[in-house]
Each structure stands twice: as C-alpha cells, then as structure tokens.
Amino acid sequence: MTTLIDGTAIAATIRDEIKDDVARLKAQHGITPGLATVLVGDDPASATYVRSKRKACAEVGIESFGYELPATTTQDELLRLVAELGQRADVHGILVQVPLPDQIDEKTALDAVPIQKDVDGFNPANLGVLGVKGQRPVFAPCTPQGCIELLDRTGVKIAGKRAVVLGRSTIVGLPVALMLLSRDATVTLCHSKTVNLPSVTREADILVAAIGKAHFVTADMVKPGAVVIDVGTNRIADPTRKSGSRLVGDVDFEAVKEIAAAITPVPGGVGPMTIAMLLKNTLLAARRRAEK
C-alpha cells in the first residue's frame, strides 16, 4: 500500500517541537528568537508568503520584525537595512523575500545577509559544504532540508539508495542532491539537457522532482516501490474551482501513487515543510547566540 507523506501533519509536529524549544530557550536564557522579514515592492504572492511566515513565527513564539519597502527602493537602501539588521542583537535571522524589483541585484542582496543570520540558507558558502561528508552548513536551505526531514520522519532509509533529483537550481535541486549525497545515497542530478531521462528516473529508489513543470513525471518514469518527493508547485487552469485554477506538482500524482511506495501530495507535501524549516533555522540561530 502506498504511503501518503503528509507534509502538513509532519510540519505541524515539527512546529509543536519548535514551540516547546522556544519556550525552553526563553526560560533558560531569556532569549526570544527573532526573525526580520524584508519585503520590497507590492508583489501579492510575496506579500502572502511573508504574511504566512510571520504568522507561523507568532504561533511558535518567535518574534518577527516586518519591513515593507516601496518598489522604488534602491539597492543601497536595501543593503543599508540588511546591514542594520545584521547588527541587531534581537534579530537572529534575516529573510529577504525574493523576487526583488529589477533595480536590485538579487545575488548582491542575498549575499549581504550575514551568514550567521542567513536562516534561508541561501549563502553560497552554505551550498559549498552541503555535500561534504562530516561538514555541516551554518544553515541548510529550507526547502531541501524539508525534503530530507520528510524522508527521515517517514522512516525512509537514505544510505545506499539510488536517488535521482530532477532540477539543478541552487535553491532546490542542487542542495537536495548534495544533502542526499552527504547522507550516503548514490545520487544522479538531472536537468534539461539530460538524455533519456525516463531511463535515469526509473533507476531511482528515491525520486525528487523540482523542475516546475506540471505533471511532468509520469508513471512510466517511476520504478515500482520508489519514494517520490514532489517539490514542484505549478498553477494550472481548473474551471471547476471558484478561482479557476489549482496547484499541482511536477508529478502526475494520481498515476504515480498507484506504483510508488510513498509519495508527497501537492499541496500539502513539501510546501508546509519549507516554513517549518525556516522556524527551525531561526531557533537554531537564537540558540547559538544564547550559547555564545
């Protein structure tokens, strides 16, 4: 029988654990973890993401400091704010919401977040050590870390398995592949130039899809008994919905669930884990400060 990997339930458990740990940190050290969120411009999707991150913080007792800057903000103005937040003792994590307006270079802005406060884990120095055995990043990036937690909390053994990751972006595919490698999986990382992709994906005991193409992974691309983690979030037209659309993953869920040993749904799989990992990283940042 196929296991449905319920990211919503697993994330709720993790948030409860974080809530207890936050309370303990306050009681023992008098420190409340603090996350600064920086939103530039008025992109509605970004505003929604930031709102849900701040709400999740409040629910576990993490303080959040919201900064909303106009779309006309210059790169220098943003960098000045990030530098100020970098100095503040009550801010343990800084999150600069992307995408940023055109006049701001995203890489420059993200690289400006001090690595000790980079709770998104986007700093390139973090990426460098992810695949190195015996080394740990300052912070593991949230979505990839969420994928690994889903496997761990579902009891999926990673060591020795054949893992195939679809997509090599620096925020999802590449770090997931490196994290699986550091956990002793034998990893193949695929991308748009991979030749005969189905023959590669069919070898996977663990298949992670992160390409951003609705229903791309079909049942004939999956080995029976594989564990399938679907990171993709794609909006497709659905006239039966009031909104006229719905979210689907990169995997043809209905067909693949018939042959997979375990699979994440979209929505309700990897998505809720990303915010849970952001809370976890913010708590970790505050704990490190307390132990200094």
Ligand code: NAP
């Ligand atoms: P991205 O930066 O656009 O990267 C897509 C990757 O997929 C690239 O490496 C690309 O290859 C590869 N690709 C594209 N078409 C392909 C094909 N036909 N065959 C094989 N590989 C192909 O995307 P991303 O930022 O990593 O995001 C991927 C998906 O995850 C999106 O749907 C995004 O919305 C979702 N996501 C979800 C969460 C969450 O919390 N659930 C978080 C982040 C992202 P090349 O490198 O060769 O171009």
